Amino acid sequence: MSHAFVEVQQAAKRFPGATKTSPPLTVFENVSFQLQKGEFVCIIGHSGCGKSTIMNALAGLDQFSDGSMVMEGNEINGPGLERGVVFQNYSLLPWLTTLENVRFGVRARWKNWSEREVTEHSMKYLELVGLKDVVDRKPSQLSGGMRQRVSIARAFATKPKLLLLDEPFGALDALTRGVIQDELVKIWTKDQQTVFMITHDVDEAILLADRIFLMTNGPEARIAEAVEIDLPRPRNRAEIIKHPNFYTIRNYLVDFLVNRSGDLRVQEDESKGLRYPTSVNPARLNDPDENSTPQHEEKLVKFTPKEIRHG
Amino acid sequence: MDRTTTEWKLSLNLRAGLLAVVILALLLGLWEGLNRAPILGGGAELSEYEMLLGGADETARVPPPSAIMVRAWEQLSDPFYDAGPNDKGIGIQLGYSLYRVLAGYLMAAAVAIPIGFLIGMSPLMYKALNPFIQVLRPISPLAWMPLALFIIRDAEASAIFVIFICSIWPMLLNTAFGVAGVRSDWVNVARTHELSSLKTAFKVILPAAAPTILTGMRISIGIAWLVIVAAEMLVGGTGIGYYVWNEWNNLDLTSVIFSILMIGIVGMLLDMSLAYVARFVTYAE
Numbered sequence: 314m315s316h317a318f319v320e321v322q323q324a325a326k327r328f329p330g331a332t333k334t335s336p337p338l339t340v341f342e343n344v345s346f347q348l349q350k351g352e353f354v355c356i357i358g359h360s361g362c363g364k365s366t367i368m369n370a371l372a373g374l375d376q377f378s379d380g381s382m383v384m385e386g387n388e389i390n391g392p393g394l395e396r397g398v399v400f401q402n403y404s405l406l407p408w409l410t411t412l413e414n415v416r417f418g419v420r421a422r423w424k425n426w427s428e429r430e431v432t433e434h435s436m437k438y439l440e441l442v443g444l445k446d447v448v449d450r451k452p453s454q455l456s457g458g459m460r461q462r463v464s465i466a467r468a469f470a471t472k473p474k475l476l477l478l479d480e481p482f483g484a485l486d487a488l489t490r491g492v493i494q495d496e497l498v499k500i501w502t503k504d505q506q507t508v509f510m511i512t513h514d515v516d517e518a519i520l521l522a523d524r525i526f527l528m529t530n531g532p533e534a535r536i537a538e539a540v541e542i543d544l545p546r547p548r549n550r551a552e553i554i555k556h557p558n559f560y561t562i563r564n565y566l567v568d569f570l571v572n573r574s575g576d577l578r579v580q581e582d583e584s585k586g587l588r589y590p591t592s593v594n595p596a597r598l599n600d601p602d603e604n605s606t607p608q609h610e611e612k613l614v615k616f617t618p619k620e621i622r623h624g
Numbered sequence: 625m626d627r628t629t630t631e632w633k634l635s636l637n638l639r640a641g642l643l644a645v646v647i648l649a650l651l652l653g654l655w656e657g658l659n660r661a662p663i664l665g666g667g668a669e670l671s672e673y674e675m676l677l678g679g680a681d682e683t684a685r686v687p688p689p690s691a692i693m694v695r696a697w698e699q700l701s702d703p704f705y706d707a708g709p710n711d712k713g714i715g716i717q718l719g720y721s722l723y724r725v726l727a728g729y730l731m732a733a734a735v736a737i738p739i740g741f742l743i744g745m746s747p748l749m750y751k752a753l754n755p756f757i758q759v760l761r762p763i764s765p766l767a768w769m770p771l772a773l774f775i776i777r778d779a780e781a782s783a784i785f786v787i788f789i790c791s792i793w794p795m796l797l798n799t800a801f802g803v804a805g806v807r808s809d810w811v812n813v814a815r816t817h818e819l820s821s822l823k824t825a826f827k828v829i830l831p832a833a834a835p836t837i838l839t840g841m842r843i844s845i846g847i848a849w850l851v852i853v854a855a856e857m858l859v860g861g862t863g864i865g866y867y868v869w870n871e872w873n874n875l876d877l878t879s880v881i882f883s884i885l886m887i888g889i890v891g892m893l894l895d896m897s898l899a900y901v902a903r904f905v906t907y908a909e
Contacts, residue, residue, distance in 0.1 A: 374812055392815040404809040408831045408907040417827075421817035453908035471817070 317347035324380030341534040353508045355518040358528025364511045372398045397473030401480040403460040405452040412448035422471040438470040458489035478510035529577045536590040558596040565595035652689045659688045687878040695878045720862040728787025736792045740799025765790035779859040786855045791844035798840025802833030834905035842898045849891045
């Protein structure tokens with residue numbers, strides 16, 4: 314039995330209760346999902362459902378209370394260069410210039426490269442995000458959008474196998490956000506990396522993702538559904554809204570976030586099963602001829618200890 | 625920044641400078657004026673007693689600024705003369721003091737910054753060492769002097785030890801504070817890039833904490849310069865502290881005031897030089 318590129322199985326995060334006798338607070342539990350190689354997956358959910366914990370655990374910066382995480386057969390148990398992270402608050406080192414910040418990542422990734430190779434490689438990625446004219450500025454002299462571009466350039470320049478984006482555009486205005494989304498699509502199309510991204514923006518998720526994970530509200534949250542976005546690529550913001558399925562998908566997502574994310578939480582029956590999130594294609598929901606079982610569930614294939622190489 | 629603000633800034637500096645000169649002139653004028661010996665007998669004939677005194681004042685007065693300026697000119701035009709143990713130029717005395725301060729201060733930095741790093745990085749070390757620091761820190765550095773003299777048996781080295789012990793604490797605590805306060809985001813950047821602990825310390829934590837460490841170093845050099853004067857008054861021999869006390873024993877108040885002024889100026893220069901260094905490690909977030 315072969316496994317997907319990244320597999321998370323039955324992950325849970327619990328915090329101890331306020332007093333010794335009170336029950337622990339379960340943020341989420343029984344979260345299982347797979348990421349295929351080269352896939353762009355967005356995860357949407359209300360605040361407090363544990364999205365960031367899942368992301369930080371994948372990055373190796375946080376730990377699940379329960380469950381396992383495997384990437385290419387290796388258990389994830391700490392941060393690593395094969396997983397790049399773009400943080401919401403950019404996390405650039407303020408004492409380094411733009412170029413030095415990108416070089417910081419490249420130098421860490423390829424330790425035996427010469428200074429020139431490191432600089433050339435860094436410059437290539439800064440050019441991709443349109444920042445080659447401000448390479449000598451410090452982050453404090455850049456706008457929020459430019460800082461996030463540096464952060465994206467730093468993450469992509471190290472060519473990680475899995476890119477983790479934690480609400481990268483959350484702090485940006487809508488116009489800047491659109492421009493950087495286009496840049497992200499461009500750079501992703503070029504490198505075909507696997508991307509896992511948290512977002513609160515439904516339109517952004519539709520534009521970027523192959524699949525969108527929908528989380529129910531916390532506490533005791535879980536990933537309820539995996540919505541497939543099969544709009545043709547390459548996508549761009551102007552064209553995608555004209556596609557006949559766009560609003561079907563959008564309405565489905567908004568309906569989930571507004572109405573169903575709260576209701577689903579109280580449905581205990583599903584949350585205890587050992588299964589991946591229900592796969593949904595909103596565009597085919599009302600078209601029974603094409604797909605008689607639009608919502609199909611996959612049973613979880615549990616890891617055997619032999620399949621996980623430690624270290 | 626547009627033209628008007630620059631002009632405004634210039635004129636502000638200019639006006640502040642002018643005001644400072646006015647205040648200085650006013651203070652010096654008052655000092656000079658109030659210290660003048662009264663004209664004896666109100667211009668009338670001198671009494672027999674006054675004649676005996678040769679017209680001199682009955683009470684000793686603080687020397688006026690004019691006398692101090694004359695003394696400053698004498699001293700500064702030949703700062704490095706050496707006419708025996710009790711008669712050395714101001715430059716030589718300041719040189720001795722600076723040597724002691726810098727020797728003690730650099731040794732303190734070499735000890736305080738690594739230990740501060742350790743305490744800042746490790747909550748265990750912080751909790752273990754904190755009681756020692758809290759007890760040792762409030763001790764007046766001069767209280768160590770007898771013990772230092774007994775153990776080291778050398779006045780010169782004891783003075784340096786006193787400087788060492790007094791400048792260690794601000795650097796230690798500021799380093800620990802700066803290191804512990806490094807934003808976890810930046811440490812996470814190091815972690816996701818698989819930096820070794822040593823590389824993380826030098827490439828992320830040190831630059832991030834450097835402004836706080838430099839602040840500690842500035843506080844320390846200030847304290848060291850305060851303490852050296854008192855320490856040299858005790859150990860004697862050489863140095864600006866000894867010079868002040870020696871001139872007091874000589875009842876040469878002009879020299880005492882002149883050397884007080886020099887202590888202030890050298891202290892300011894020490895602080896300014898560290899402030900200059902701090903500019904290179906400061907960053908804006």
